[in-house]
Amino acid sequence: MPLDPSFIGRTYPPTEPYEVGREKIREFAAAIGDANPAYTDVEAAKALGHPDVVAPPTFPFVLGFRAAAQVINDPELGLDYSRVVHGDQKFAYTRPVRAGDLLSVTVSIDAIKSLAGNDVLTVRGEVVDAGGEHVVTSIMTLVARAADEAGEE
Numbered sequence: 625m626p627l628d629p630s631f632i633g634r635t636y637p638p639t640e641p642y643e644v645g646r647e648k649i650r651e652f653a654a655a656i657g658d659a660n661p662a663y664t665d666v667e668a669a670k671a672l673g674h675p676d677v678v679a680p681p682t683f684p685f686v687l688g689f690r691a692a693a694q695v696i697n698d699p700e701l702g703l704d705y706s707r708v709v710h711g712d713q714k715f716a717y718t719r720p721v722r723a724g725d726l727l728s729v730t731v732s733i734d735a736i737k738s739l740a741g742n743d744v745l746t747v748r749g750e751v752v753d754a755g756g757e758h759v760v761t762s763i764m765t766l767v768a769r770a771a772d773e774a775g776e777e
Contacts, residue, residue, distance in 0.1 A: 627736045627743045627768070631701055635732040636694040641754065642687055644725040649679045656680060669722075679721040685713060688749040688762035691729035695747050696766075701733075703745065703768055711744065712765035718758045726754040734763070741770030 646666075653663035661668035662678050669677045696705050721727070728751070735746035749762040 626738050627701060627703065627745060629736045631733050632736055633733065635730060636691070636698075638728045638730045638752075639687070639691045641726040641728050642690075644679065644683075644721055644723055644727060646677050646723040648686075649677050649683065649723055652683050652686070653680050656682065674720065674722055676723040678723075681715060681717075682713070683721055684715055684749075684751055684760050684762050685764075687727055687729050687751060688731075688747075688764055691731045691749050692747045692764055692766075695731055695733060695745070703743070703766075707769045707771075709767050709769065710764070711767040712763075714763040716761040716763075718760065721751075721759060725759070727751050727759060729762075743768040743770075 650664050653660065658680050660680070662672055662674065663669075663680055664677060666677055669675075672678075695701065696703055696708070729749045730752075731747055731749045733745065734748045735744070737744045745766045745768065747764045747766065749764070750758065751760045751762065753759055
């Protein structure tokens with residue numbers, strides 16, 4: 625059954641604050657194979673004008689995906705997560721994420737489309753710091769694959 629387009633515009637409560645730690649940034653940078661010293665060395669980050677190490681540009685995926693769990697697990701939406709693949713990811717920054725940030729995410733459903741029997745869901749996450757200042761917007765596209773022609777549910 626296709627996802628209900630009346631969910632477009634639905635906004636979920638902000639997440640609990642997530643404290644961005646230096647070690648989490650280092651681990652993420654290592655996991656993606658990015659050796660930029662601004663991600664691991666405070667002095668290198670300060671030389672670039674940052675107060676502490678900064679996170680790689682894709683780091684907010686960690687926060688956005690946690691927040692998107694509210695959408696994914698919304699029983700009223702009825703998304704079958706066993707059929708979901710990650711279709712796309714975009715970020716629009718106001719400033720870099722840096723160690724010491726306390727970040728919260730508010731997610732909204734921006735779009736629901738049906739393409740070739742698949743449901744395409746666009747989830748926007750607005751990431752703000754402890755002062756309520758915008759840091760980054762995350763746009764995640766999830767594709768819920770259609771059941772196969774043999775009638776698999």
